[in-house]
Amino acid sequence: MLALSLLALALPTYATQGVNSAPNSAPRRILVLGDSLSAEYGLQRGEGWVALMEARLQQEKIPSQVINASISGETTAGGRNRIAALLALHRPQIVLIELGANDALRGLPLSMTLDHLEFIARSVRESGAQPILIGIQVPPNYGPQYNRQLADAFASVARTQHAELVPFLLKGVADVPDAINLFQADRIHPLASAHPVILNNVWPAVKKSLQRLQK
Numbered sequence: 001m002l003a004l005s006l007l008a009l010a011l012p013t014y015a016t017q018g019v020n021s022a023p024n025s026a027p028r029r030i031l032v033l034g035d036s037l038s039a040e041y042g043l044q045r046g047e048g049w050v051a052l053m054e055a056r057l058q059q060e061k062i063p064s065q066v067i068n069a070s071i072s073g074e075t076t077a078g079g080r081n082r083i084a085a086l087l088a089l090h091r092p093q094i095v096l097i098e099l100g101a102n103d104a105l106r107g108l109p110l111s112m113t114l115d116h117l118e119f120i121a122r123s124v125r126e127s128g129a130q131p132i133l134i135g136i137q138v139p140p141n142y143g144p145q146y147n148r149q150l151a152d153a154f155a156s157v158a159r160t161q162h163a164e165l166v167p168f169l170l171k172g173v174a175d176v177p178d179a180i181n182l183f184q185a186d187r188i189h190p191l192a193s194a195h196p197v198i199l200n201n202v203w204p205a206v207k208k209s210l211q212r213l214q215k
Contacts, residue, residue, distance in 0.1 A: 104150065
């Protein structure tokens with residue numbers, strides 16, 4: 001399982017103010033709605049890709065506030081239940097949606113996952129924020145057809161809801177010959193050394209969304 005248990009809602013917030021930014025420029029609020037892959041499961045605080053994203057924003061002097069609303073064990077249904085409150089509380093400009101892996105590992109119908117993802121992305125868009133949909137894949141024993149269907153589902157939601165799409169969060173981590181050396185003992189959660197690769201997969205979509213906000 002991606003998660004050992006559902007935890008109480010925790011919203012660690014990372015904020016950075018650009019050194020050269022204008023005094024009155026408001027930080028870009030970036031919300032991450034994810035599961036254990038985004039919640040630093042098995043890692044030290046600050047080692048996960050979300051914290052690394054906050055550090056890169058600081059390095060690039062982009063005024064920002066990153067709200068990590070990820071919970072280990074979260075499903076798309078859980079994200080659907082939480083999204084309205086999160087949008088109202090944080091009023092983000094960008095929302096990264098990293099959910100679906102636990103649905104697959106629990107054998108939930110793909111049609112249900114698709115429906116939940118569409119609802120979340122639509123809620124984000126209707127709030128005035130930009131959704132970024134982060135795709136996942138499951139272990140090979142699920143079969144290539146299932147992963148193709150999963151990829152098609154993410155692409156479909158991204159297309160209909162006008163969301164940026166990261167096709168595969170763990171590209172360069174789970175699909176390389178030495179993948180076993182990049183994962184924790186459970187063979188599901190990446191080691192800290194893999195999270196810079198994960199950030200590189202996500203960063204282009206984040207940067208594109210940030211550039212769109214400047215127009």
